[in-house]
Amino acid sequence: MEENKELDERKLMILKAVIDDYIQSFEPVGSRTIARKYDMGLSSATIRNEMADLEEMGYLSSPHTSSGRVPSTKGYRTYVNHMLEPAAENPALAAEIVGRLEDKMTEYSKLIKACTEIVSDMTHYIAIGSTHGRDSVNVKAIQIVPVDETSVLTVVVADANTVKSKLVSIPEPLEPERVIELSGIVNRSFSGKPAEMISLMTVNRVADESGISRNTVLPITDGIFECIKQCETDEFFTEGAAKLLKSPEFDNIDKARSFIDMIQDKETIEKIVNASGDSESGLTVSIGTENSGEGLSDYSVVTAKFEVGGSCIGSVSVVGPTRMDYSKVISSLEYMKQMLEKKAREDGGRSIPELTVKTEDNEGGGGAS
Amino acid sequence: MEENKELDERKLMILKAVIDDYIQSFEPVGSRTIARKYDMGLSSATIRNEMADLEEMGYLSSPHTSSGRVPSTKGYRTYVNHMLEPAAENPALAAEIVGRLEDKMTEYSKLIKACTEIVSDMTHYIAIGSTHGRDSVNVKAIQIVPVDETSVLTVVVADANTVKSKLVSIPEPLEPERVIELSGIVNRSFSGKPAEMISLMTVNRVADESGISRNTVLPITDGIFECIKQCETDEFFTEGAAKLLKSPEFDNIDKARSFIDMIQDKETIEKIVNASGDSESGLTVSIGTENSGEGLSDYSVVTAKFEVGGSCIGSVSVVGPTRMDYSKVISSLEYMKQMLEKKAREDGGRSIPELTVKTEDNEGGGGAS
DNA sequence: GTTAGCACTCGAAAAGGTTGAGTGCTAACA
DNA sequence: TGTTAGCACTCAACCTTTTCGAGTGCTAAC
Numbered sequence: 001m002e003e004n005k006e007l008d009e010r011k012l013m014i015l016k017a018v019i020d021d022y023i024q025s026f027e028p029v030g031s032r033t034i035a036r037k038y039d040m041g042l043s044s045a046t047i048r049n050e051m052a053d054l055e056e057m058g059y060l061s062s063p064h065t066s067s068g069r070v071p072s073t074k075g076y077r078t079y080v081n082h083m084l085e086p087a088a089e090n091p092a093l094a095a096e097i098v099g100r101l102e103d104k105m106t107e108y109s110k111l112i113k114a115c116t117e118i119v120s121d122m123t124h125y126i127a128i129g130s131t132h133g134r135d136s137v138n139v140k141a142i143q144i145v146p147v148d149e150t151s152v153l154t155v156v157v158a159d160a161n162t163v164k165s166k167l168v169s170i171p172e173p174l175e176p177e178r179v180i181e182l183s184g185i186v187n188r189s190f191s192g193k194p195a196e197m198i199s200l201m202t203v204n205r206v207a208d209e210s211g212i213s214r215n216t217v218l219p220i221t222d223g224i225f226e227c228i229k230q231c232e233t234d235e236f237f238t239e240g241a242a243k244l245l246k247s248p249e250f251d252n253i254d255k256a257r258s259f260i261d262m263i264q265d266k267e268t269i270e271k272i273v274n275a276s277g278d279s280e281s282g283l284t285v286s287i288g289t290e291n292s293g294e295g296l297s298d299y300s301v302v303t304a305k306f307e308v309g310g311s312c313i314g315s316v317s318v319v320g321p322t323r324m325d326y327s328k329v330i331s332s333l334e335y336m337k338q339m340l341e342k343k344a345r346e347d348g349g350r351s352i353p354e355l356t357v358k359t360e361d362n363e364g365g366g367g368a369s
Numbered sequence: 370m371e372e373n374k375e376l377d378e379r380k381l382m383i384l385k386a387v388i389d390d391y392i393q394s395f396e397p398v399g400s401r402t403i404a405r406k407y408d409m410g411l412s413s414a415t416i417r418n419e420m421a422d423l424e425e426m427g428y429l430s431s432p433h434t435s436s437g438r439v440p441s442t443k444g445y446r447t448y449v450n451h452m453l454e455p456a457a458e459n460p461a462l463a464a465e466i467v468g469r470l471e472d473k474m475t476e477y478s479k480l481i482k483a484c485t486e487i488v489s490d491m492t493h494y495i496a497i498g499s500t501h502g503r504d505s506v507n508v509k510a511i512q513i514v515p516v517d518e519t520s521v522l523t524v525v526v527a528d529a530n531t532v533k534s535k536l537v538s539i540p541e542p543l544e545p546e547r548v549i550e551l552s553g554i555v556n557r558s559f560s561g562k563p564a565e566m567i568s569l570m571t572v573n574r575v576a577d578e579s580g581i582s583r584n585t586v587l588p589i590t591d592g593i594f595e596c597i598k599q600c601e602t603d604e605f606f607t608e609g610a611a612k613l614l615k616s617p618e619f620d621n622i623d624k625a626r627s628f629i630d631m632i633q634d635k636e637t638i639e640k641i642v643n644a645s646g647d648s649e650s651g652l653t654v655s656i657g658t659e660n661s662g663e664g665l666s667d668y669s670v671v672t673a674k675f676e677v678g679g680s681c682i683g684s685v686s687v688v689g690p691t692r693m694d695y696s697k698v699i700s701s702l703e704y705m706k707q708m709l710e711k712k713a714r715e716d717g718g719r720s721i722p723e724l725t726v727k728t729e730d731n732e733g734g735g736g737a738s
Numbered sequence: 739g740t741t742a743g744c745a746c747t748c749g750a751a752a753a754g755g756t757t758g759a760g761t762g763c764t765a766a767c768a
Numbered sequence: 769t770g771t772t773a774g775c776a777c778t779c780a781a782c783c784t785t786t787t788c789g790a791g792t793g794c795t796a797a798c
Contacts, residue, residue, distance in 0.1 A: 030760050045772050048761070066760050066778040106520070106536035145512040147526045151475075155524060155534065157516045165524065165532055167475035226472075241610065242629045245622065253614065253622050260611040399791050412741050417792070435747040435791050 006057060012083070013040060014050050015059055019071045019079045023323050026248050028068030071323070073288040076300070080285050080326050087331030093122075097339060108160045112306070112314040113237045115336055120240030122332040125247075125320035126263065129237040130273045132305075132312045137162075137195040137231050142224060144183035146176035154220060156227035158195070160313055164230040168223040170216045182210045182217075186224070195228050236269055249321045262295055263319065272301050272317050282307075283333055288322040300324055304333040308344040375426060381452070382409060383419050384428055388440045388448045392692050395617045397437030440692070442657040445669070449654050449695050456700030462491075466708060477529045481675070481683040482606045484705055489609030491701040494616075494689035495632060498606040499642045501674075501681045506531075506564040506600050511593060513552035515545035523589060525596035527564070529682055533596040537588045543581065551579045551586075555593070564597050605638055618690045631664055632688065641670050641686050651676075652702055657691040669693055673702040677713040 007015070017038045021029045031048035034040075040047075051069055054060045059075035062068065071079070100118055101111065109131050116129030138159040145153040150173060155165040189206045190198050203224060207217040241260065250256040262268050275284055275291070284303040291301060296319075303317040316336065318329045376384070386407045390398045400417035403409075409416075420438055423429045428444035431437065440448070469487055470480065478500050485498030507528040514522040519542060524534040558575045559567050572593060576586040610629065619625040631637050644653055644660070653672040660670060665688075672686040685705065687698045 028760085032760075043772050044760095045774095046770085049771090052762080062761085064779065065762090067780075068760065106538065141514055141516050141522070143512065143514040143522075143524075145510055145524060145526065147510045153510070153512075153524065153526055153532060155512075155514060155522065157514065157522055157536070161520075161536055163522060163534055163536055165534060167526070167530055167532055169475065242633055245626045245629060250622060253619060253625065256622065256625070257614045260614060264611055397791090401791075413791095414741050414743095415739085418740090421793080431792085433748065434793090436749075437791065 007059075007078070010040075010042075011050055011054060012078075014047060015054055015071075015075060016079065016083045018051070018054075018060060018069060019075060019083075022071055023325055026323060028063055028070050030068035033068070073290060073322070076287045076322060076326070077290075080287065080330075084327050084330060087327065087335070094335075094339070097336070098343075101340070101343065106161060107163060108313055109162060109235055111340070112235075112316065113239075115306075115340060116237045116239045116316050119316050119318060119332055119336055120243065123318055123320070123325070123329050124240070124243050125318050125324060125329065126238065126240045126244055127316055127318050128263075128269060128272060129239070129314065129316045130269075131160075131162075131235045131314045137228070139190055139193055139195055139198065139228065139231075141191045142183075142187045144179055144186065144220060144224075146174070146179040149173040152179055152220060152223075154223035154227055156224060156231060158228070158231040162231045164227040166223040166226050168219045170219055172213070172216055174212065174216060178210070178212060182207065182212060182220070185209055195232060198228065200225060236273070238263065238269070247321055249323075259299075268295065272296070272319060273303070273315055275301060275303055275317075282337060283330060285326070285330070298322055300326075302326070302329050302333055304337045306337060306340055306344075308341060313344075376428075376447070379409075379411075380419055380423060381447075383416060384423055384440075384444060385448065385452045387420070387423075387429060387438060388444060388452075391440055392694055395692060397432055397439050399437035402437070442659060442691070445656045445691065445695070446659075449656065449699075453696050453699060456696060456704070463704075463708070466705070467712075470709070470712065475530060476532060477682055478531060478604055480709070481604075481685065482608075484675075484709060485606045485608045485685050488685050488687060488701055488705055489612065492687055492689070492694070492698050493609070493612050494687050494693060494698065495607065495609045495613055496685055496687050497632075497638060497641060498608070498683065498685045499638075500529075500531075500604045500683045506597070508559055508562055508564055508567065508597065508600075510560045511552075511556045513548055513555065513589060513593075515543070515548040518542040521548055521589060521592075523592035523596055525593060525600060527597070527600040531600045533599040535592040535595050537592040539585045539588055541582070541585055543585060547579070547581060551576065551581060551589070554578055564601060567597065569594060605642070607632065607638070616690055618692075628668075637664070641665070641688060642672070642684055644670060644672055644686075651706060652699060654695070654699070667691055669695075671695070671698050671702055673706045675706060675709055677710060682713075 014034065017034050017040075018029045021033060021037065031051055032044040034047050034051075035042060035044040051060060054075075055062065055069060058072055059078060060069040061072050063070060097118055101114055112129045112131055116127045119129075120127035139156060140159055141155075141157040143155040143157075145155060147153050147167065150171075151167055151169050152174070153165055153167050155163065157163050185206055186203065190203075200221060203221040204214075204217065207221055208214075210217075241263065244250065244259065245256060250259070271291075275286055282305065284305075285300065286302075287300045289297045291297065291299075298321065299319055300322050301317055301319050302324075303315055305315040306313050316333065318324075318333065320329065383403065386403050386409075387398045390402060390406065399413075400420055401413040403416050403420075404411060404413040420429060423444075424431065424438060427441055428447060429438040430441050432439060466487055470483055481498045481500055485496045489496035508525060509528055510524075510526040512524040512526075514524060516522050516536065519540075520536055520538050521543070522534055522536050524532065526532050554575055555572065559572075569590060572590045573583075573586065576590060577583075579586075610632065613619065613628065614625060619628070640660075644655055651674065653674075654669065655665075655671075656669045658666045660666065660668075667690065668688055669691050670686055670688050671693075672684055674684045675682050685702065687693075687702065689698065
């Protein structure tokens, strides 16, 4: 945050102009271009001198002797930290987003998937969403639904509004009444309990109460466990992979190939998603070589974590070329985050009760905006 | 099917050699290459003459005067219809597939998604799966699960083992007992009925029986209807889009771009999926210009429809370059189809009862293999 | 009917030439 | 002391030319 002590007003201005131009044109930027396009009352020669200084300080670099300059990671970092203009308000867009989220609000995983799609559409980059792996999942309801003589549906509803179901076959017919009875026993015993307290053994014991044969109960309890496991598992959504090819950086198909390979790798995704960090706005921006470890050194990742009532419900990351349009990406994610958290707070009393209980108020817009 | 009357044994042999070589190398094939690689006791000159004949007959064409030959659509068609060798059995692969399908068998949409993934993995091409839009959906069970005071989960299980659920908020608290009571009424009245007999009005009327306020019942019935609608809607799964870039035909990124654009277009997908036709094996192969209408004239599509108990439960299509490895693609899809239908028939008595009722036997492997 | 031989074609790759945007440096200027 | 004009230099991009070789068609001999 201190790196701009050495940069005077003019250097900052020129750096910003170079980066803006480069983001837009994806061509190395020359001093004459800046002198012509950005009216700063300076000749190309002066700008040339300043750019030489900026290069020496590490904010810019040139691909080869006689070409224009390209921002370095350090340059981008300064740009992101100090020069981003807040995006213009866009009520139409806001309305559209609200609309697209409207009927998704009830279930978090659908909600985050929808957010991921929206963000990808807004930014034209790849977006990766994930539901956050909560340390402990509370089971809100377990239900066993009779489907026909030889199959039942196990349904588990957990907090964070996660619903998982599994259709299981049972070896011998079971009357619907017995199923409902069993469902009642299981449900009464476990709803409200944290998942780790529900072991296979306890489920079995409870099931035994119903007097149904072990052979029949086993697949059902297995089904319930499968559902709980799925509730605890993080989900990932990658959206907009096709848009990628539209970026001019992928003129060469090999780059596209290697990027696609990388982005499909599960470990890489996890690293991207889990990149922590908390700037004032709640976004994490990781630029170029800053995330070299992941093989992502030519790319930048901007991550927004969504927090409701103090706990993280998931995140959306945008992955794009280092010269991505940070302004657009950051404002889109900020916007999304704000809107989602506000909406969740408003709906809190209804669809996400167990989370808002923890916040002091859920009427005003008071939380950690 | 009659086009090979004019082709003698030797021409067929040469045609096959050219296509095999082209599929493998993706380079126009010259007469000398054939003479060298495929030991047919003929000199390049003879082969050259034959190839000239084949070109005149429309089975081959040459990109320019002094290059090798490339198969035409007619050539591929002959190849596909008459020259495909059955794939070697591969027990390890078979076991892997069975394993990957194992716990997916209960729900058709998951099953088809899994099949699509597997086929794409096996062939290295893009695969598109779809659940077949049944004309009428039968509802097997409807359940309303109390989640907490202000939200309930509506669950609809339809035939073809489709499960849809939706979490809905209700405006005023409702005790779990009342919810279960309501669930019982709705379920008893509608399970086993075809979906079109369940109108919003009838649901409402039934709900009124419970004596719960209309305000509260409405979002719940809406939820049920949403679920039914989803059961009736076809789903599409596109898998392996990234693999595409590995094909040498996408040396030029613009081709990749336009293909991706095309493959994302919903209408194109529907055309691909709905391409009908029934060869003896139950697969449809549409080659190059044969599907010119769809803008797919440089690609081929192989579609397998999965039929269980006489009705179609969905399909998987492989979309790839015209010079795709037909042998591999066709055998993979045939294999998948066989396995899936056999498995469905075996499991029939348990997880897919209403479909197997219609078949005469479900013990032997007797059906339309 | 098959094959060897040969002239010819034409794309792909290599080699050479030109252009122009961009740089660094120096010297003049305010 | 900071700014600017001028100039020599660099180097990727682009165009043109040349070379190369795989492939063809045709003819004549087997």
